[in-house]
Amino acid sequence: MTSNDTSIKEPLTETKALTVEKVLSVKHWNEHLFSFTITRPDSFRFRSGEFVMIGLPGENGKPILRAYSVASPSYAEELEFLSIKVPDGPLTSKLQKIQPGDQVYLGRKPTGTLVTDAMLPGKRLFLLSTGTGLAPFLSIIRDPDIYDMFDKIVLVHSVRRVSDLAFRETLESRLEGDPLVEDEAKEQFAYVPTVTREEFHTRGRIHQLIDDGTIFQDTMFNRKYFDPETDRIMLCGSMAMIRDFEAYFEKLGFIEGSNSSPGQFVIERAFVD
Structure with a gap:
């Protein structure tokens, strides 16, 4: 080009x-x-x-x-x-x-609220993304510290078309070949891609995957619901998705965290995909 x-x-x-x-x-x-x-x-x-x-x-x-x-x-x-x-x-x-x-x-100065410093300790970490909201989670899942902080890390990526599933092969392999987290990812990492406008083995928006239990299939405890005591959530994607899930998790009793006051879920508000 x-x-x-x-x-x-x-x-x-x-x-x-x-x-x-x-x-x-x-x-x-x-x-x-x-x-x-x-x-x-x-x-x-x-x-x-x-x-x-x-x-x-x-x-x-x-x-x-x-x-x-x-x-x-x-x-x-x-x-x-x-x-x-x-x-x-x-x-x-x-x-x-x-x-x-x-x-x-x-x-020269990176910043943001989508960091582990803004979250309380927990057992399961759910990374919910749409579109290019996947980007920060690509960094987080390759951070060795995240596997010490949580027993299970679940990355959900919702897109319109199959070709929008950037880095799909890397994620499906559970970070095979990664120099630092390959072994941990095999045991603790789960990738849940979903497509809304084309045929795919997982279809529907993230809310649908929550309702039917799909995103909980490869997680510990066999518990198919979110628990503020043990689950932590990171959200990055479209503004509509952020607004919907902010209200959803607050209704479940989750408290939003920040760098100065850690909580049970965090949002990146600086941009939308």
Whole structure:
């Protein structure tokens, strides 16, 4: 794929808030979803689940920035991100055309509430995502600490089409070949993909999978319901999904957590997929 936008080829200049990084790889999952890796500054530190600003120059030369969850584990030498393609989007219309060797802006200060520091200890951790909301959970499930904190980690990813199931093979293999968590993931990690608009072995929205017990099939205790005493929830995805599940879990007695006051479920409110 070639780019007609010369602005992403021109050398970028670092600022107090932004470093300039090189694109290392790009993978197009389908016509509206792609992922990419960039170089990681030696000084860049983040907690699994956090997001950071990514950007390119705008028409006026000023950076156009958008929040992206880091999809790579916190120990990785490269930084990976997952993005939708918006044809007329101020940033993604350009970002989807990047190629290895191009430059992008990277924010110096990652942040976010989708971190384990914002949750109380528990037994089962459910990661509920739609679309590109999968990204922070790709980082979390490859964090060795998460397998010490919880007995079972269940990642649910709801998308419209089968081709939207980014990183499906890696997740279906239970992170086979991962240098740090392969053994733990085989015993403790479960992946539940679901598709809403095409034929697939698991179909329906996340609420349907909760109602019929599907997301509890590979979890401990044989308990097919959520318990605020032992279960912890992380939510990332569309705003509609976030609003629905926020009300759902609060009705069940779950309390939302934050970095300053840990709770039983956490939400990333900075962006929607």
